[in-house]
Amino acid sequence: MTSVDSQSSGPAGWDYSPAPERTRVPIKDEYGLFIDGAFRAPKSRRRFETINPATEEVLSRVSEAGPADVDAAVEAAKAAGPGWARLKPAERAKFLFRLARRIQERSRELAVLETMDGGKPIKESRDVALPLVAQHFFYHAGWADKLSYAFPGRTPKPVGVCGQIIPWNFPLLMAAWKLAPALACGNTCVLKPAETTSLTALHLAEILQEIELPPGVVNIVTGAGETGAAIVDHPDVKKVAFTGSTEVGKHLARSVAGTGKKLTLELGGKSPNIVFADAAIDQAVEGIVSSIWFNQGHVCCAGSRLFVQESIADEVIDKLAHRMRSLRVGDPLDKNTDVGAINSSTQLKTIERYIDAGGDEGAILHEVNDQPLPEKGFWCRPCFFTGVQPSHVIAREEIFGPVLSVMTFRTPEEALSRANNTPYGLAAGVWTNTGSKIFEIARKLDAGVVWCNTYNKFDASSPFGGFKESGFGREGGLQGLRAYVRL
Amino acid sequence: MGYDGAMAVERRVDTVMVDQRAGAFSRRSIKTDSKAAGLRLAISMLDLTTLEGKDSPEKVRSLCRKAMRPYAGDLAPPVPRVAAVCVYPSHVRTAARMLAGSGVHVASVATGFPSGQYPLDVRLRDVSAAIEAGADEIDMVINRGAFLAGRTTEVAEEIRQVWQACEGAHLKIILETGELETYQNIRKASDLAIEAVASTGVLRDGEVFIKTSTGKISPAATMPVTLVMLEAIRDHFLSTGVRIGMKPAGGIKTAKQALHYLVMVKETLGEEWLTPDLFRFGASSLTNDLLRQLLKILTGHYMAMHDFSEA
Numbered sequence: 197m198t199s200v201d202s203q204s205s206g207p208a209g210w211d212y213s214p215a216p217e218r219t220r221v222p223i224k225d226e227y228g229l230f231i232d233g234a235f236r237a238p239k240s241r242r243r244f245e246t247i248n249p250a251t252e253e254v255l256s257r258v259s260e261a262g263p264a265d266v267d268a269a270v271e272a273a274k275a276a277g278p279g280w281a282r283l284k285p286a287e288r289a290k291f292l293f294r295l296a297r298r299i300q301e302r303s304r305e306l307a308v309l310e311t312m313d314g315g316k317p318i319k320e321s322r323d324v325a326l327p328l329v330a331q332h333f334f335y336h337a338g339w340a341d342k343l344s345y346a347f348p349g350r351t352p353k354p355v356g357v358c359g360q361i362i363p364w365n366f367p368l369l370m371a372a373w374k375l376a377p378a379l380a381c382g383n384t385c386v387l388k389p390a391e392t393t394s395l396t397a398l399h400l401a402e403i404l405q406e407i408e409l410p411p412g413v414v415n416i417v418t419g420a421g422e423t424g425a426a427i428v429d430h431p432d433v434k435k436v437a438f439t440g441s442t443e444v445g446k447h448l449a450r451s452v453a454g455t456g457k458k459l460t461l462e463l464g465g466k467s468p469n470i471v472f473a474d475a476a477i478d479q480a481v482e483g484i485v486s487s488i489w490f491n492q493g494h495v496c497c498a499g500s501r502l503f504v505q506e507s508i509a510d511e512v513i514d515k516l517a518h519r520m521r522s523l524r525v526g527d528p529l530d531k532n533t534d535v536g537a538i539n540s541s542t543q544l545k546t547i548e549r550y551i552d553a554g555g556d557e558g559a560i561l562h563e564v565n566d567q568p569l570p571e572k573g574f575w576c577r578p579c580f581f582t583g584v585q586p587s588h589v590i591a592r593e594e595i596f597g598p599v600l601s602v603m604t605f606r607t608p609e610e611a612l613s614r615a616n617n618t619p620y621g622l623a624a625g626v627w628t629n630t631g632s633k634i635f636e637i638a639r640k641l642d643a644g645v646v647w648c649n650t651y652n653k654f655d656a657s658s659p660f661g662g663f664k665e666s667g668f669g670r671e672g673g674l675q676g677l678r679a680y681v682r683l
Numbered sequence: 684m685g686y687d688g689a690m691a692v693e694r695r696v697d698t699v700m701v702d703q704r705a706g707a708f709s710r711r712s713i714k715t716d717s718k719a720a721g722l723r724l725a726i727s728m729l730d731l732t733t734l735e736g737k738d739s740p741e742k743v744r745s746l747c748r749k750a751m752r753p754y755a756g757d758l759a760p761p762v763p764r765v766a767a768v769c770v771y772p773s774h775v776r777t778a779a780r781m782l783a784g785s786g787v788h789v790a791s792v793a794t795g796f797p798s799g800q801y802p803l804d805v806r807l808r809d810v811s812a813a814i815e816a817g818a819d820e821i822d823m824v825i826n827r828g829a830f831l832a833g834r835t836t837e838v839a840e841e842i843r844q845v846w847q848a849c850e851g852a853h854l855k856i857i858l859e860t861g862e863l864e865t866y867q868n869i870r871k872a873s874d875l876a877i878e879a880v881a882s883t884g885v886l887r888d889g890e891v892f893i894k895t896s897t898g899k900i901s902p903a904a905t906m907p908v909t910l911v912m913l914e915a916i917r918d919h920f921l922s923t924g925v926r927i928g929m930k931p932a933g934g935i936k937t938a939k940q941a942l943h944y945l946v947m948v949k950e951t952l953g954e955e956w957l958t959p960d961l962f963r964f965g966a967s968s969l970t971n972d973l974l975r976q977l978l979k980i981l982t983g984h985y986m987a988m989h990d991f992s993e994a
Contacts, residue, residue, distance in 0.1 A: 209954055210717065210720055210721060210724060210945065210949060210954060210957050211717060212711065212712070212713060212714075212717045212946075213713075213714050213715045213716045213717040213718070214714075215712035215713075215714045319710060323710065474695065475695060475697075476694075476695035476696050476697035476700070477694075477695070478696075478914045479696065479697040479699075479700035479701060479704070480700075482700045482703065482704045483700055514921065522949075522950045531710075531711075531712035532711055532712055629695045629697070649697050649699060649700065650699055650700060650703075
């Protein structure tokens, strides 16, 4: 960095100094399983390490819940069920309000922990994830004593023990999406965070102790796929909610079939983002940036297929490249970081495999962001491909990384047929200044969520979920309550 | 560039994402060395301004003194001088005499500032008089009445005539964004102003600025409004390679705000625009907050406001 010479009026370089988040989070050397209101050593006697993907440092050792541990968790949830369901709804609401407030009070700590364990920029944990987490509990606290209005003329009853399995991309937010409606509707829960991002769920468990939530109402068991399978297969689990890959989702659907368990799945996506020539282009470029490079592209609804109308394609690509250069990639704990670390080495390898495949199939890679990357940790520079054909693997499969496939179209009909030509149906974006076109296109898109002239906007009151291989069931809003009640 | 220039199609602007993007700049965290460098840079970009009916030669002289030496104490390296002093035409001679040889530019508002509600020949004479008195920068106002009534050709023609009357002096075109109200209007006026001067011949970098406000209308400069104007400047650069300057004026009172503007310029146009030749702040009370924050970094403690000289 050069300082500004007092007498010069020529161009001067000006860059941002490091601005590390300094909040220190107490992380224990090891964590037990949160069962029946207390942390317990795992009966499995197995623990695994959880690391910071930006530094590869071991943060803590987390328990791996075996079948006996899952049994104990489900048992505790089952035992707590009748008492929690009988509690006056307004009292249940109080617990949720208390939980939301305590999350707000500890939000900085949770945001830092989310960033350390998962790699996402502190800016996003602090300004996006944590506010949404608190809002989700506040919103559902409001529903707890108003369920009869949600289902007029019916008597909503709790389902029972809910087994909830969540992914690593938004660990705490996904926990909130699962727990808040379940608790508001009078159910008890066994929640399993993803194995790479267990820590914020475990700190959430501490908060559950602080607010004196009755023991057993929420149990948090950590572990990998086997732990998840034990939850799903447990006969006393009456409802399974899963967010994660389509591959695992299909497996879950098969194992739940015929058991009478309720199931909701929120799976992968390859969401189209359609930019028409009459769009506000500079704002559309912003929208493209937040649709694919938000959270390193680890977003199930990421707008990973960009369709640009032919007449503005060159301009959009130029501006996208210009904007990409200003993205700051690096230390997730730096407040100025825009793109953080890839969540795990496994995911990084997957992304790199797709980038190679894109080149092999003849697409052109644009990796214009040339910022130096840290030596340790898992990193992938944000990038995009042009010259992509709909048959290319990078245009068909979910990459779950900061990689965008850019395609063009001439007519609205062509945009629609290309956008819908995918096994997925989670989200879509439409950019145009013409109101009638928005309604026309949005109506014909096979997507659970359609954003118009914006992207990746979330709200607790807005239902979220997909069609086709992106899953079924909705989370959030009035519609999200349906999965957690018997009518 | 293979795509059409800015005026071929009316550029669309969408409020929601403009506000979102503008908000993102103020979440950048500017600390330590970059903060000190940013504060010095901001000081060097100031157009110190006094535009009141009660302005006196004495007030203009103290403003000029402040412009040449913003901080009376000794600092190493010294605090940079500001970019310009901006006054009414009747005070240009006083300012020009004080600032001669200092490197600080003499800017004069003209063209019937602030309303512009005068016959064109009066407005043009206003420009010539200011230049004769020694101004090397003219801050003009556009004819908002004609613009809002849809007489854009008339507005463009007036801007062209003012630019021709400048005869080498640099021109800042005030859109008075507070009266245009919508981002769409602001974008349209920005494109119109830039195209009007560009149509007279090839421009040199920094010869022409677009400027948000007179300071007499609220709201004056805001981050989203400035962003919309920066995007117009960027599009002109992408299609012609010519760098138009930008001057937000009014409403920027704190050092923190000023740093956020610099972040916005850096991330929208690039670091080439981070020079007083291409970016200015129209402000006066901002100066002492910039100084105060700079001294906080250098000395570790805040000084009282009375430690800094007024204008």
